[in-house]
Amino acid sequence: GAVVSQHPSRVICKSGTSVKIECRSLDFQATTMFWYRQFPKQSLMLMATSNEGSKATYEQGVEKDKFLINHASLTLSTLTVTSAHPEDSSFYICSASLFTGFYGYTFGSGTRLTVV
Amino acid sequence: QKEVEQNSGPLSVPEGAIASLNCTYSDRGSQSFFWYRQYSGKSPELIMSIYSNGDKEDGRFTAQLNKASQYVSLLIRDSQPSDSATYLCAVNIGSGNTGKLIFGQGTTLQVKP
Numbered sequence: 001g002a003v004v005s006q007h008p009s010r011v012i013c014k015s016g017t018s019v020k021i022e023c024r025s026l027d028f029q030a031t032t033m034f035w036y037r038q039f040p041k042q043s044l045m046l047m048a049t050s051n052e053g054s055k056a057t058y059e060q061g062v063e064k065d066k067f068l069i070n071h072a073s074l075t076l077s078t079l080t081v082t083s084a085h086p087e088d089s090s091f092y093i094c095s096a097s098l099f100t101g102f103y104g105y106t107f108g109s110g111t112r113l114t115v116v
Numbered sequence: 117q118k119e120v121e122q123n124s125g126p127l128s129v130p131e132g133a134i135a136s137l138n139c140t141y142s143d144r145g146s147q148s149f150f151w152y153r154q155y156s157g158k159s160p161e162l163i164m165s166i167y168s169n170g171d172k173e174d175g176r177f178t179a180q181l182n183k184a185s186q187y188v189s190l191l192i193r194d195s196q197p198s199d200s201a202t203y204l205c206a207v208n209i210g211s212g213n214t215g216k217l218i219f220g221q222g223t224t225l226q227v228k229p
Contacts, residue, residue, distance in 0.1 A: 006159075034217065043204060043221040044160070093159050095217070105150070105206075105217050110159040 002028050004096050006108025013084055013115055021079045021111045023094030029074035030096035034105065035067075038091040050077040084115040119143060120207050122220035130228055135192040137223050139205030142186065148208040149181060151190045153201045154222065160204055164190065195227045 003026040013019050023033055031052050036044040048058045048069050056069035068080040077096075081088055091112055095105040122139050129135045137151075148167050152160035166172045166179040166188065178191040188207075192199055205220040 036219075044219045046216060046218060049216060105162070107159040107161070112157075 002096070002106040004030075004094065004106045004108040006094050006111060008111060009109060010112045011114070013113070015085055015115055016083055018080055018082045019084055019113060021081075021092055021094070021113075023077045023079070023096070023108050025075045025096045025106075028096075030077075031074060033071060033077040033094055033096045035069060035077075035079050036093045036095065038093060038110075044093065047079075081113065084113070086115045089113055089115045118220075119209060119218045120205055120220040122203075122205050122223050124221055124223060126224040126226050128226045128228060129195050131195060131197060133195050133227075135195045135199065135225055135227070137190040137192075137203050137205075137225065139188045139190075139207075139220050140186055141188070141205075141207045143207070143209050144183075144186065146207045146209055149179070149188045150206040150208075150217070151177075151179060151188075152204040152206060152219075154204055155201050163203075192225075195225075197227045197229050200225055200227045 005024045005026050033050040035047045037047050038044045046059050047062045048056045050056045050069045050071040052071045052074050058064045066082055071077040091110050093110040094108040097105045120141050151164045153163050154160040164177050164179040166181045169181050169183055172179045176193045180189045202222040202224050204222045206217045209216050209218045
């Protein structure tokens with residue numbers, strides 16, 4: 001089945017630094033990947049839709065200059081949290097689908113970001 | 117109104133009972149619906165997908181969809197303690213399958229031995 005690899009699984013960084021999270025589709029090509037954020041006891045909130053070869057589409061309220069998304073190939077999308085602050089501490093999860101819409105979306109294992 | 121709504125629970129059922137999880141959605145154009153299970157600290161895993169009105173069964177799980185009522189549910193038969201988790205309802209929002217998967221807030225299920 002479709003496998004999505006995400007790393008790092010955990011990262012602790014100092015306030016003001018940037019962190020890059022990678023999301024790879026291992027056995028299929030994903031033209032579209034999605035980035036979610038999940039705060040404790042809350043659901044997954046869609047941050048942005050990442051399309052290969054074009055600019056990401058951000059959801060309302062998500063700062064595109066703070067959360068930089070690059071989808072340079074059909075198997076790799078990256079999310080960079082720039083100038084991280086403690087309030088950015090969260091669980092970040094990527095997902096991808098072989099065919100968007102009608103098929104279940106496979107999720108990466110998630111990245112626990114802690115900003116100190 | 118939230119796009120996808122679930123009762124956050126917790127829903128507590130005894131082992132062996134049927135657990136019934138419910139979800140409503142706001143976009144009438146939505147065509148695909150999913151149930152995910154999420155254990156604490158882990159990413160969601162797909163349990164069921166459903167696209168047509170009616171029931172879809174897979175082992176102990178049955179998904180039910182009623183597009184007229186904008187309602188989708190998940191039944192878990194013979195509930196086991198290992199089923200204890202948060203169940204997330206997800207809906208592909210918008211007609212033509214734009215690909216955006218929107219989640220409800222999740223229902224926490226507790227299966228007591």
